[in-house]
Amino acid sequence: MPTPHIVVIVQARMSSSRLPGKVLLPILGRPLLARMLERLNKCQTPFTTVVATSTDSADDCIEEFCRAEHVAVYRGSLTDCLDRHEQIAQQWNADLAVKIPSDCPLIDPRIVDSVLRFYLAHQEEYDFVSNLHPATWPDGNDVEIMTRSCLHRTWAEAAKPLEREHTTPYIWDSAPEQFRIGNVAWSTGLDYSMSHRFTIDYPEDYEFIRTVYEELYPANPTFSCEDILDLLNRRPDIYQLNARFAGVNWYRHHLSELNTVSADQTKQLLTT
Template identity: 80%
Template structure:
């Protein structure tokens, strides 16, 4: 079995509840979304990247950006991200769909390649492969790879709002009975998924990401996860910028509904910080 068409889907919207418009915040004079897409262009695996946004008028700015930058775009449901991914896979005739959130502008292209290569090196063995179950790399290196057939079945069968909004929970919550899933872990044996936060949901996250770009990008635009960790060891004050949010993710709102996620895989926002930022 061979997979000739791989589509990487970057879901993006302006209406983030915690940090509205985050995908267009500036990073070294470019929108955050532009930097996110730039990171993906450093990947060695051939694929087509499509931005998945909504038909909500607030996302017109994303469409305008994509047209200006000649980036393929699809506009669909604001809340049903699973449908957005399925429609893109159909429209682009994808053998393989890859879900990568737009709020990961520090994602290491090497990690994307490694996760994709694991899937491609095991043809026919997996319906879904990610680096999130369990996660080991710093939060913000999310890669989820699935066959078109797997995505179609999830699209046809998933009914819970969280399954439609977050795209893939139906897949990994239904395994192993329904889907064959694999996981790629950090070869170091370390687990920084709850201690290091490279994603953006809060203003502190933006300040952290902006600082990392200012420190590393001018001399090495394709800086790696290891480069970031070296920087944080050299300048621990940068790590502290968003340390209060390390381990905080969307799982915390759905622990009663998710079968394969435990309370140890998420944290609640500290009360004082929540008052300031939420």
């Protein structure tokens, strides 16, 4: 089969309620988004990367960053991220659209490659492949692959606000009746999705991510997920920086609306 044109879509915005401007916070002298894109550039699978931001004036600085870095950027709806993905897939003529949110600055390019390789080896069998349903890797290694037709159908049919905001719930919540979905699990057999948090949503997450970069990047800019876990074994104080948020994700607000997510796949945030 011909190699499909893959477009990786990195959705980014400045208006985070818990940590405003998080995507441009400094990590070793560079914006967090730059560090994440640097990691994606280490992937072996060829793809085009497009940053998907909004037309809100607060996101002007994201467009300015992308222009300065010669990174493709699209601006669309602030709340309808599904529409952003659909418009990018059309404009960049994607055969496959890959959702990787900008709050994953520690994402391991090897994991991205492994999920893409799985899809490419089974592209006649699936409309959607991810490593999230169920998740096994530490939170913050999110990869979701949609065929162009799967994305377009989702864009046309998804109606709930959560389906528009989070892009893919209509797909995996409608399977297997509507879509053929596949999942790639961590080959170790471990499940750290609820115990280890490599994503950013709170100030403590930023401290964790900044510290991991400071500890690992100077010696090895392409440090792996395993390198991070080794560091945390040696330095449990770093693990503790954001440990209380491990397992806390957006699912917790929508358990009554989601068909394929249960309470054991999220945690409620405990205030201290």
